[in-house]
Amino acid sequence: MSRPKRRTRLLIADDDSITRRVLSNAFESAGISSELYENGEDLIGSIHDEALVCLLDLNMPGKGGLDCLSEIKETYPMIEVIMLTSVDRAAEALQAIRNGAFDYLTKPFDPNELIHTVQLAMQASQQARENQDLRQAISMPSQILDVKGSSPKMKRVFRLLDRLGGSEDLVLLTGESGTGKTLLAKAIHQKSLRRDAPFVSVSCPSLPRELLESEMFGHEKGAFSGAINRRLGRADLADGGTLFLDEIGDIPLELQAKLLTFIQDKSYFRVGGEKLVHSDVRLVAATNRDLRESVEKGMFREDLYYRLNVLPLEIPPLRERLEDLPDLLEHFVSRFAQRQRVKPPRVDPSVLVKLRQSSWPGNIREFENVVIRALTLREREDILLPEDFDVLSGVKSETQMQDDAGVSSLAGKRLDEIEKAAIEQTLALCGNKKSAAAKMLGIAEKSIYNKVKKYGLETDEGGASS
Incomplete structure (x- = not known):
């Protein structure tokens, strides 16, 4: 088509x-x-x-x-x-x-x-x-943007979003690159009283340091060569809304003092300007750096660090929440099919086994790219197979996977212990979905319900796996 x-x-x-x-x-x-x-x-x-x-x-x-x-x-x-x-x-x-x-x-x-x-x-x-799209997608925390997951760590993140959205204080999002910090910043904005006002972002590392101040705070006519008109900065554009400072750990040291004043007083001077400008913004910042370590190395102001670290929220890397892989895979497959205007392919259950073998150093961003590549280049139109994921970074060996699961050897174990461990690990792999786990184990769905009851397997919420 x-x-x-x-x-x-x-x-x-x-x-x-x-x-x-x-x-x-x-x-x-x-x-x-x-x-x-x-x-x-x-x-x-x-x-x-x-x-x-x-x-x-x-x-x-x-x-x-x-x-x-x-x-x-x-x-x-x-x-x-x-x-x-x-x-x-x-x-x-x-x-x-x-x-x-x-x-x-x-x-x-x-x-x-x-x-x-x-x-x-x-x-x-x-x-x-984007703000309009966000308002339409904000009904449930787990439906926000591409930040999917039902793991305990992500449930905690989603629970905190409501509290952070209701506050006017500065939020500092920390986590590795690709974990979804920008998406969560938008979600915080959409849960705030400022949701109908602008959400404006500044990517600190993407701009040359000589342009970053002008981009953030604007400049007056004649402030420098080529400044033939007054220019509004991102702080102006975000007035009444949220200003998102992405990768704030990369901001030049010489600009940090001006940023500190802006955070404290919500006021600033445009480049080349003499009039104090006020902007009513709620600030959200994000970084993949250890700011405390940057402070110790003299690369980041200590007073600015304490101003930023009011409401910290750490986003877990994907390798620490592999139980979210089924939800993420389903989401990206569905979105790919919608964009291509095609029917989504079935996913072979053993695909998840292969995906769990990667440590995902690039986190959600890498996972999405891998899924898109597999979908685009797959051998069969009707199904996604393990061999479609031919290149995965950080793949673990079988021994490492056994060690991670606490199963270094099966020798000497009772058969019922082995069966319980197999069911428990497969349920975790399939996001506690019994039908998918039964298919992967090659048993009837009714059998897995019986065995879950027999072995007393429970979810993190205290109920039997569902």
């Missing part, structure tokens, strides 16, 4: 053909495709909900920029609008900002500044859409 063509995310309306061509070439060089319109009526008539940003000339004949802005925000509130204007119409541009425009730029514009502004607006639009 052919997939529908993805529609352009940037729409541009300007009555000057030369300006349209210059804009198109500038965005094309940055890898951003655009749709061009010579007036506001044509853009409004062609707008679609896959668009992220509209770039409008403020002064167009017929339907002008302000009129277009009003219609776009009424019909497509999550599409961001940027206005292009001349210096002598700055008052109208400011009115556009009050009416909901993301930003405005004056002609002649700097191409780099324009591209950067559009990229920020695209991110803001995507975050607004």
